[in-house]
Amino acid sequence: MTLYESLAQRFIDDIVSERLPIGSRLPALRQLAQQQSVSLTTAGKAYGYLEDRGWIYARPQAGYFVANRSEITEFPALSSHSLTPRDPSQFAPTQGYDSGLTGFAPLGTSLLSPALLPEADLTRTLKRVTRRASQSMFSYPESQGLSSLRQALSGHFREHHFSFNARELVITNSCLDSVRIALECLTQPDDAIAVCSPCFSGLLDLLTTLKRKIIEIPVTHEGIDLAALEKCFAKQKVSAALLSTTHLNPLGISLSTQQKQAIAALAYKYRMPIIEDDVYFELSHQKDKPLPAKYWDKDGYILWCSSISKVLAPGLRLGWCLPGRYFDQFYGHHSYTSMGVNSLVQACIAEFILSGDYHKHINKVRPILQSQVHQYRQFLTEHLPANAQISAPQGGLVLWLRVPGMDTNQLADEARKVGVDIRRGSCFSTHQDYNDCLRINCGWPLEQTVDGDSAQVQLKRLCKLISEC
Structure with a gap:
């Protein structure tokens, strides 16, 4: 030693x-x-x-x-392992993100506080790029994405030991946009898609819009049920899988290296396209980032999707995909349906990465986010009932809470009456197994005040409501 x-x-x-x-x-x-x-x-x-x-x-x-290292071992998994496809439009509630919500609501939507974003550096970069690239705004952008941005992203991820050729990358309008394109070019309406359970509500909304059915694969603190996933593939119950693998929303866990390797192996064994939603990849609370499942995909069956939305600025709407062997289908569908991505935004992000400002920002925000998550967990541990369970994520922005026996649908309705926005467990599944769970965002510093309110004050209101239920 x-x-x-x-x-x-x-x-x-x-x-x-x-x-x-x-x-x-x-x-x-x-x-x-x-x-x-x-x-x-x-x-x-x-x-x-x-x-x-x-x-x-x-x-x-x-x-x-x-730190509080208490491990959560009893978060509920699906009580039914039925692999029957379900229609999310009929089973999944429409109680997730509310774009019409007004007022300060830091606990609902998964995002970083603007105070933690590099506004000044981004503004300088945008001004610099605008002066230099004004003519490019008067022509259509390259369908695949600016070469300079693809090169910048390739170089950035290579530093984290995840290497790919810039020619293999397609720039899109967001991670969710990448997922949409992949689903549209690889599956058809009424096809069944294997998804994690619990599953991010935005993905369920997208699958509903695209008229795809789903089969939920249980995920616990120990990882994904690989046996259930393989059974889906072997019996040809699904046309594709849509899986998160790193800092899953809402559980916050990351699949182990062994599970990611196994997912890549299953994709090859059954020639099954797997869409990997990896939007939280950069937000590890540790210095070393976990590698995506795509890293072990040597045959191109995994389509790796990510974006800058959770790390840098969600309003810029920029993402990407490594489509692997499906490059032609993905790129063709993207070209016909979007005509490329805003050139100015692409040039700005390329400059931001190449200047070193992006790397500097991630290194700065990582320990801050780690600290905030610990502070949120500590506050909740002190103020929630003794039987409450709190996830212990190693990355990402959210905490997954369970108060056994509580109806979080009712809780969410009562919380909104006092100006508190949360995500009820039922948003994340077509089943009823998570109705005593809820998700909160930890991206805001607890004591940061907006219009006389703070995340800490909102947490106090939420804990008070829970104790009264």
């Missing part, structure tokens, strides 16, 4: 024995180095080791604190 690992282990022992309780502040790096007679480098490595393994978290300009 190295010196820094030995030092880290002492902290782990103190945390496990509760000599260091949850939320305790740890010594500053310089203080730790002096106390233990080690270098600042060794002290930093020890804290980095603890942070990467979820024992501690950093609060910007405040220091390091002991």
Whole structure:
């Protein structure tokens, strides 16, 4: 064991024995180095080791604190493993995102607070690109996407050990747009699609619009039910699968490397197209990002979809897809239905990546988001009933909560009356197994005030409603 690992282990022992309780502040790096007679480098490595393994978290300009590592082991899975296709238009409720919602509602929609976005850097980049590329606005954009943006994205992901050729990438208007194109060019109305359960409500809405049926594959804290997924493929019950694999919304978990490898293997074995929705890929709470299932797809059956919406600015509406062996179908359908993506936005994002500002932003926001999630979990642990369960995500923006026996449909209606927006569990399935669950967004700093209100105040209202139910 190295010196820094030995030092880290002492902290782990103190945390496990509760000599260091949850939320305790740890010594500053310089203080730790002096106390233990080690270098600042060794002290930093020890804290980095603890942070990467979820024992501690950093609060910007405040220091390091002991994290709540309680594991959730009993979140409900589907009680029925029936692989009968279901029509989401008849079973799934229309109670998800409400574009007409007014007022400050930080807990509902999964997004970062504007205060955490690089507004000044983006504005400078946009002005610089506009001066340089004004003529490009008077012609149609390249259907596949600007070469400079595809090259920039290829280089960016290569730094994270996920390599692909820029010629293989297609730029779209969002991750959801990529998913739509993939579904439209690979499946037909009334086809059944395998999806994760619980499944992001926006995907259920899209599948409803496209008149596709679904078969829900159970996902728990241990991962996806690979046996059920393979049974769907083997019996040809589905035409494709639409799966999230990293920081799943709403559970927050990431599938293990072994499961991602298995998904790629199943795609090849059954020649089954799998659409991988990976919109939270960049938002790992750890320094090292998990690789997508696409990384292990050597035969091109996985279509990898992502975007900048959750990381940078949802209003810019820019995403991409690696369609693999389905490139011609995907690119052709995209060309005929959208005529490309806004050239100015593409040029701006390419410049933002190549300048290093995108990488800098991600490195800055990652520890902030990690800290916020821990703060939300700690607040909820202190204010919710003792039987409440709270997910422990390693990335993404959301927490999945369960209060056994609670009707979160009624809770959501009551919450809206006091200005609190949440996502009820029934939004994420065509089944009734998640009716005592809810999802909240952690993308807003707890104490950030907007119009005299804050996320912390809204959490207090929500906890009060739960305790009164």
